[in-house]
Amino acid sequence: MIGQRKLKIGTAELLLGFSIMVLVVVVAVPVLLILATAFFENGKLNVAAIVKVLQDPDTYMALWNSIVIATGTTIVSTTIGVFFAWLVARTDLPFKKTMKALFLVPFMLPSFIGALSWKILLAPRSGYITKAIMAVFGLEKAPFDIMSIGGIVLVESMYLFPFVFLQVAAALERMDPTLEESARISGAGLLTITRKITLPLVMPSILAGALLIALYSLAHFGVPAILGTEKGIYNIPTKIYERIYSSGGSMAGIKVGTVLSAILVVSAAIILKIQDMLLKKGQFQIIAGKSMRPVVLKLRGLKVPLLIVCIAYLAFTVVLPTVTIMLVGGLKTYGLPMVLKNLSFDNYIDLFKMKLTTDSIYNSLVLSIGAAFVTMLAGTMISYVIVKMKVRGKFLLQFLGVLPFSLPGTVIALGCILTWSGRFGINLYNTIWIIFVAYIARYMAFSIKSNSAALEQVSDSLEEASRACGATHFQTLKNIVLPLVRPGMISAFFLIFLPALRELTTSVLLYGPTTRTIGVAIYALNEDGETVRAAALSTVALVIIFTGEIAIRKVLARIQKQE
Amino acid sequence: MSDIRFHSVRKSYDGKAVLSDLNLHIHSGECFVLIGPSGCGKTVALRLIAGFETPDEGEIRIGDRVVASAKQSLPPEERRIGVVFQDYAVWPHMDVTQNVGYPLKMRRTEKAEAARRTVDAIGQVNLGPYQHRLPSQLSGGQQQRVALARALVAEPEVMLLDEPLTNLDANLREEMRFEIKDLQHKTKATILYVTHDHEVALAIADRIAVMDSKGKIRQIGTPEAVYEHPADPFVCRFLGVSSFLEMERKENRFVIRGTDYSVGTPPPGSVADASEALAAFRPMDMTISRVAGDVPDGSAVGFVERTSLLGPIIDFRIRIGEQKLRCQIQTEEAVARNVIIDEGSACALSFHDAKWFSAVVGDGGVEE
Numbered sequence: 020m021i022g023q024r025k026l027k028i029g030t031a032e033l034l035l036g037f038s039i040m041v042l043v044v045v046v047a048v049p050v051l052l053i054l055a056t057a058f059f060e061n062g063k064l065n066v067a068a069i070v071k072v073l074q075d076p077d078t079y080m081a082l083w084n085s086i087v088i089a090t091g092t093t094i095v096s097t098t099i100g101v102f103f104a105w106l107v108a109r110t111d112l113p114f115k116k117t118m119k120a121l122f123l124v125p126f127m128l129p130s131f132i133g134a135l136s137w138k139i140l141l142a143p144r145s146g147y148i149t150k151a152i153m154a155v156f157g158l159e160k161a162p163f164d165i166m167s168i169g170g171i172v173l174v175e176s177m178y179l180f181p182f183v184f185l186q187v188a189a190a191l192e193r194m195d196p197t198l199e200e201s202a203r204i205s206g207a208g209l210l211t212i213t214r215k216i217t218l219p220l221v222m223p224s225i226l227a228g229a230l231l232i233a234l235y236s237l238a239h240f241g242v243p244a245i246l247g248t249e250k251g252i253y254n255i256p257t258k259i260y261e262r263i264y265s266s267g268g269s270m271a272g273i274k275v276g277t278v279l280s281a282i283l284v285v286s287a288a289i290i291l292k293i294q295d296m297l298l299k300k301g302q303f304q305i306i307a308g309k310s311m312r313p314v315v316l317k318l319r320g321l322k323v324p325l326l327i328v329c330i331a332y333l334a335f336t337v338v339l340p341t342v343t344i345m346l347v348g349g350l351k352t353y354g355l356p357m358v359l360k361n362l363s364f365d366n367y368i369d370l371f372k373m374k375l376t377t378d379s380i381y382n383s384l385v386l387s388i389g390a391a392f393v394t395m396l397a398g399t400m401i402s403y404v405i406v407k408m409k410v411r412g413k414f415l416l417q418f419l420g421v422l423p424f425s426l427p428g429t430v431i432a433l434g435c436i437l438t439w440s441g442r443f444g445i446n447l448y449n450t451i452w453i454i455f456v457a458y459i460a461r462y463m464a465f466s467i468k469s470n471s472a473a474l475e476q477v478s479d480s481l482e483e484a485s486r487a488c489g490a491t492h493f494q495t496l497k498n499i500v501l502p503l504v505r506p507g508m509i510s511a512f513f514l515i516f517l518p519a520l521r522e523l524t525t526s527v528l529l530y531g532p533t534t535r536t537i538g539v540a541i542y543a544l545n546e547d548g549e550t551v552r553a554a555a556l557s558t559v560a561l562v563i564i565f566t567g568e569i570a571i572r573k574v575l576a577r578i579q580k581q582e
Numbered sequence: 583m584s585d586i587r588f589h590s591v592r593k594s595y596d597g598k599a600v601l602s603d604l605n606l607h608i609h610s611g612e613c614f615v616l617i618g619p620s621g622c623g624k625t626v627a628l629r630l631i632a633g634f635e636t637p638d639e640g641e642i643r644i645g646d647r648v649v650a651s652a653k654q655s656l657p658p659e660e661r662r663i664g665v666v667f668q669d670y671a672v673w674p675h676m677d678v679t680q681n682v683g684y685p686l687k688m689r690r691t692e693k694a695e696a697a698r699r700t701v702d703a704i705g706q707v708n709l710g711p712y713q714h715r716l717p718s719q720l721s722g723g724q725q726q727r728v729a730l731a732r733a734l735v736a737e738p739e740v741m742l743l744d745e746p747l748t749n750l751d752a753n754l755r756e757e758m759r760f761e762i763k764d765l766q767h768k769t770k771a772t773i774l775y776v777t778h779d780h781e782v783a784l785a786i787a788d789r790i791a792v793m794d795s796k797g798k799i800r801q802i803g804t805p806e807a808v809y810e811h812p813a814d815p816f817v818c819r820f821l822g823v824s825s826f827l828e829m830e831r832k833e834n835r836f837v838i839r840g841t842d843y844s845v846g847t848p849p850p851g852s853v854a855d856a857s858e859a860l861a862a863f864r865p866m867d868m869t870i871s872r873v874a875g876d877v878p879d880g881s882a883v884g885f886v887e888r889t890s891l892l893g894p895i896i897d898f899r900i901r902i903g904e905q906k907l908r909c910q911i912q913t914e915e916a917v918a919r920n921v922i923i924d925e926g927s928a929c930a931l932s933f934h935d936a937k938w939f940s941a942v943v944g945d946g947g948v949e950e
Contacts, residue, residue, distance in 0.1 A: 480671035483634050486658035487665040487742075488685035488732065498684075502675045 030492040035410055038401045042419040045460045049434025050422065053284075056437060057277035072278040081258035082282060084168065088243065088254055089236040091172035092179060097229045099176060100183025103332075106325060108191035109217075110316045113326055119188065122329075123181050124337050127568050129521040130178040131241025131538065132557045135545060136340035137174050138246060139347055139554070141165035145354065147343070166246050175242050177336040179235060183228030190224035191217075209316065223297055230294040237290070238283055238427025240524035241538070245545060255279050256429040260528060273436065280430040287425045341561060348555030353548075366555040376556050378533055379540035380563075382451060386526075386536065387519035390458035395512045397459065398466025399504060403496075405467070406474040407482070417467075424464030428524035431461050435529060449531030457525050462515040469514055473507020474500075506578060513571045521564060537563075584645030584739040584772055585610040586631060591640035593626055600626050601797045604640070613766050613773040615783040617820070618793030624776045626797075628742050631774065632665050633658035644740055659688070661740075664733030664771070668745040670725040672717045672732075678704060679713045681728050685736040703735040706765065723754040730762070734769060741766075743775045747782060759785055780821045784809060792817045815939050818862045825907030828941065829859045836861075840903040843882030848938040858941035865910035867935040870898060870921050873928045881932040886923045896922060900929065 059065060072078050106112050107119045140148045143161035152162060164170065198220065202212045240256040248257055259276040266272030318325060347353070349362040370376045398420075404410065405417050423431060435457040439447040447453040477500060485495040523538030530539045537560045544553035588606040592599065600623040608614040616624045629635045630642055636655040641648055644663075649656045664685075672681055682703050686696035704713055707727035717725050726746060733741055743762070747755045763786055766773055777783055783790055784805045791802045794816055801813040812818035815826060827845065829836040836859055837844050845861050853859045873883055884902035891897075896916050898909045909931065916922050923929045 478669060478671065480667040480669055481673060483632070483658070484665060484667060484671040484673075484729075484732070485684070486634070487632055487661075487663055489659045489662075489688035489736065490684075491657070491659050494688065499673055503673075 030496065031408060034400055035404055035408065038397075038404045038416055041397050042401065042416060042463075045456060046419045046423055046463065049431065049438045049460065050284075050426070052437040052442075053277045053280050053430060053434050056274060057281040068274065069278050069281075072275055077253075078258060078275065078279065081253040081255050081279070084243075084247075084252060085237055085254040085256075087168055088171050088175070089233050091168070092175040092236040093229050093233045095172060095176035096180035096232050097183050097225065100180040100228060101187050101225055103180070103329065104184045104187035104191060106329065108188045110318050110325075111322065112318065112329070113322060118326075118329055121333055122184055124333070125178050126181045127564055128178055128337060128341065129241070129523070129538070129560070129564070130175060130239070131245055131523055131542065132344060132561065133178050133336075133340050134171075134174050134242040134245040135541070135550075135553060135557060136343045136347075137165050137170070139550065140339070140343055141170070147357065166250050166252075168247075168252060171243050171246050171252070174246065175236055175239065179232045182231045182235070183225065186224040186228035186231075187221055190221045194220060226297045227294060230290050230297075234287055234290050234425070237286055238429060238524070240429060240527060241542075244527075244542065255283055256427065256524060259429050259433065263528065273433065276429075276433050277437075280427070280433050283427045283430055284425075287427065291425050344554045344561070345558045347551055348558045350551050350554075353550040366551050367559070370552070370555055370559060373552075375535065375543070376540055376552075376559075379535045379537045379556070380559065382454075382534055383520055383522075383537040384563075386451065386454055386458060387516050387522075390455055390462065390519050391512045391515035393455075394459050394462050394466045394515050395470075395508050398463060398511055399470045399501075399508055401463075402467050402470035402474050403500065406471050407477075407479070407500075420467040421464045423460050423462075424468075426461075428461055428522070429528065431457050432525045432528035435460070449534065451534045454526050454529045454534060454536070457529055458515075458519050458522070461522075461525055462519065465514045466511040469511035470504060470507045473504040477503045509578060510575065513575070517564070517567060517571070520567065521560065585643075586740060586772060586774065587641075587643040588627070588630075589641040589643070591627075591630065591637045591642060593623075593630065593635065593637050599797070601630075604797070604799070606791065606799065606802075608772060608774055609789075610645075610772055611770050612788040613763070613775060613786060615775045615777060615787035615790045616793060617777055617780060617783045617790060619795050619820070620778055622793050622795045623797035624778075624793050625744055628744050628774060628776045631661075631740065632663055632742055633661050662736075662738050664736065664738040664741045666726070666729045666733050666741070666743045666746045668748050670717075670722070670729045670749070672725045672728045674717050677714050677716050678709060678720070678728050681717070682731045682735050685732060689736060691736075699735055703731040706734065706768070707731045707761070723750055723758065726750060726758065727761075730765065734765065734771075737769065738771060741769075741771045741773045743773065745777050745779075746775075748777070748779070755782070762786060784821065792820055812862075812937060815860060815862060818937055818939075823865055823908060824862050825865070825909075827861045827863070827902070827905050827907060829861050831857045838882060838902055838905065841882065843877065843902065844879055845882070845933040845936050846880045848936075851938075853938045853940055856940060860939040860941050861933075862937040862939065863907065863933065863935070865897070865908045868907075868909050868931045868933045870900075870909050870911055870923065871919070871930050871932070872921060872923065873930045877930065878932070880934075881930055883928055883930055886925055886927055886929050889923065889925050898923070898929070900931065902931075 057069065060068060073082075103122055107115055107122065112118065138146070140146050141163070143149060143164045143166065146161075146165070149161045149163075152158065153160075156162075165174070194217070199212055199216055202216045207215065237254075238256055239254075240260065243252065243254045244257045244260070247253060248261070253261060259279050262275045262279075263272040346357055346362065348366055349364065350357070351361050351363060351365070355361040401416060401420050405413055405420065435453050436448065439445060439453050439456065441448070447456070481499055481503070482495050485499045486492070490498060521538055522536060523542060526536040526539050527542060530536065535543065537556065541553050541556050541560065544550075544556060586606075586608040588604045591601055591604040593601045604627060606627070616627060618624045626635060630637055630650060631644070633649065633656060637650055637652060639652045641652075642650040644661060647656070648654075649661050673684075676684070679700055683696055683700040686699060691699070701710075701713075704710060707730050709724060709727055709731065712720060712724060717728065720728065726749075729746070733743075746762075747758055750758060759782055762773075762775075775783075775786060787805050789802060790805055790808050792800045792808060794800050801808050801817045803811075808817060809821050812821065815824075818824045819826075828839040829845070830839045831837075832842070835844055836848065845863075848854050848859065877883055882902050884900040884907075886898050887901055887906070888899040889896065891913065892910075894913055895910045896913050898911075900907055900909055911921065921929075
């Protein structure tokens with residue numbers, strides 16, 4: 020009877036309360052602390068400090084470099100991405116399916132490992148290729164220098180172009196071919212069609228991919244750290260790192276870091292706003308859901324040359340750096356010629372004897388599995404509240420949940436330092452837990468996106484039917500909702516696990532003596548001039564990543580088959 | 583079994599009132615159809631009974647239990663109801679037996695007993711051979727039968743059906759209509775059936791309530807009563823194709839506005855002494871013939887604007903004075919009487935069964 024029902028805290032209230040708590044603790048507090056530290060001093064708005072940071076040539080050069088690198092990378096990788104996407108989706112290039120899969124391989128190669136490899140190959144004086152060219156042509160000086168802004172742009176582009184490639188290839192494949200056919204019937208030539216019909220139609224996808232790259236590059240630590248720092252070329256993330264470490268983690272360094280972070284956050288917000296506007300504008304109903312057979316351009320005589328271009332590109336950007344890293348990892352001393360007698364497995368064996376490297380492998384595995392699992396669960400819960408529950412103020416949850424997506428890893432790391440260094444009675448600094456909470460914040464958006472998509476497929480009536488059948492809210496979640504969103508949860512797990520495994524940008528600001536991640540260990544070895552060990556550890560990382568990647572694809576394919 | 587009562591129920595979304603003061607009594611064991619245009623609040627009424635929504639004001643009772651009031655609300659799982667949804671809401675990860683057995687499992691029915699009743703329920707909806715299929719291996723009609731069996735299996739006091747046939751094709755819809763009626767006779771449950779389809783409503787209901795787009799109930803009665811004696815033009819139009827003629831008083835009788843033709847005499851009552859009125863006709867409430875000689879009382883001459891052959895019936899669009907109406911006749915009869923009148927020709931219409939409504943604006947406007 021109704022009179023006997025007490026007002027009690029039910030499943031819904033628990034879910035809501037827990038979701039708010041997670042997002043406030045993990046996301047809202049760190050971000051607010053960054054802004055507060057950047058703009059306020061002793062409780063007062065402090066504009067002078069901000070102006071001072073911006074007037075310092077050291078810092079505004081970093082800002083300038085960040086912009087130049089991001090712009091250059093975006094232009095170069097968008098050009099590469101669109102070209103290959105068009106080849107794969109719209110021409111009769113041989114082995115298209117295989118090529119399409121291969122073009123995603125650069126994604127798997129962490130860009131800082133790529134940078135390390137290119138430094139080994141192309142550094143002025145010591146680079147293997149540089150030396151060979153100088154010897155052959157009898158040059159006094161190196162003909163080019165990879166350790167420059169141009170070099171950073173090239174290396175970043177090599178490993179970021181799949182962002183554009185994926186988006187554009189998908190759009191080109193799904194585009195309604197009748198749009199092009201009707202233009203053709205109206206007498207337009209292929210060039211006109213491409214210029215007037217195809218390009219405008221896929222423009223939203225191109226721009227979406229391009230802006231994703233801009234966002235990523237702006238806040239990217241690895242490549243500029245390896246190729247730029249030595250030559251005094253800093254972008255914002257490396258400058259934040261430099262300031263914090265040169266000041267020994269003091270508040271002054273952190274203060275400069277927060278101001279720079281605030282700049283990053285604002286730039287990221289602008290980029291995302293532009294992307295949002297473009298995507299909204301570009302929502303013509305041209306891209307049909309069902310897949311259709313698009314018109315394919317016959318390459319004729321260019322077929323084989325273009326295939327060779329594709330293969331050469333991949334060989335140059337993937338195979339060459341990978342092999343280089345593996346071989347250098349086997350060298351007895353860095354700089355020796357690469358001949359069999361100089362190679363051994365000693366470095367690889369040493370890796371498993373050194374505490375630095377064994378720790379790092381262990382830490383990365385534990386962190387990525389743990390963070391992926393926790394973030395997956397938290398994301399499922401938060402997505403449920405956002406998608407399914409009718410509560411006021413849930414837009415705030417949604418905002419907080421996807422906010423970290425636009426927050427550079429450096430910013431998240433700084434926020435975690437400010438939050439978890441004892442200010443609230445909990446000091447996680449120098450422990451693995453501070454990296455753990457940073458990863459949760461950093462990857463929460465992935466989990467929410469994946470879980471929300473799965474939950475939106477679950478119609479409300481499925482839950483209501485269960486309630487009407489006599490199941491409580493909790494039983495309904497357990498029996499109906501969870502089984503139906505499981506695919507979304509699994510994909511969330513892997514979406515987090517793989518990037519977390521190779522993470523560098525965030526962990527480099529948070530590691531302690533025993534809590535290095537693989538990325539940090541490689542970076543540290545390289546900084547210390549232990550190039551061969553850095554290369555060896557990179558090789559191990561690549562093996563873990565590639566095996567993980569393949570295993571996961573197999574698992575996901577099996578799940579999809581079961582569905 | 584239990585009756586359902588709404589007492590002064592109010593419900594609004596974002597400040598917009600959907601139900602402003604709903605009072606309704608659904609008798610125990612009857613099949614009650616709530617019909618109205620889409621967005622009128624009929625589904626909200628059903629969801630209030632189910633407990634998916636809570637009323638802002640008022641009280642809802644199932645039997646002698648208050649299940650919802652402004653202060654408290656019994657959660658759906660404690661209301662002992664069965665619900666069938668428009669989109670079936672069959673769980674895709676469970677097979678037919680698991681779907682149908684779920685309510686018994688949740689109510690902790692003893693295993694052997696639960697298994698027996700599940701098989702029974704599946705048999706009742708003729709899905710015996712499909713017990714171990716997943717919903718994705720069933721057709722839409724079969725999925726809706728799973729939903730029906732699932733709603734029935736726990737023998738709820740109240741069954742709520744929300745447009746359960748809308749997603750089915752015409753043939754299946756007719757077949758399922760009979761099955762639902764049949765099941766009701768077997769189970770004796772109180773049924774609330776919500777729909778916008780007047781054919782289903784008239785076929786299945788013991789009583790019908792017609793709701794307008796403001797969530798107000800215009801008329802409640804047996805299908806025969808609401809169909810034959812609609813309370814206002816809205817109800818009349820909503821329950822089937824209707825034509826309305828504006829009538830004016832000329833001397834001592836009503837004639838079609840701007841003409842001298844009458845359509846019969848209104849029954850004694852409110853309209854009889856008014857100066858204006860509305861007369862409504864179903865397409866078969868008049869007989870068409872060729873113009874020949876005098877126009878007797880209760881008849882009119884009009885022009886055929888369009889003639890369409892719709893298979894077994896012929897549909898005429900006719901203009902009389904400034905007003906238009908639709909008339910239908912069996913094709914067979916039309917041929918026999920030679921009244922397939924060409925477009926643009928004159929025709930004679932003799933009216934019967936006119937429904938009279940007061941012409942006062944505001945009391946049941948014709949808008950839907």
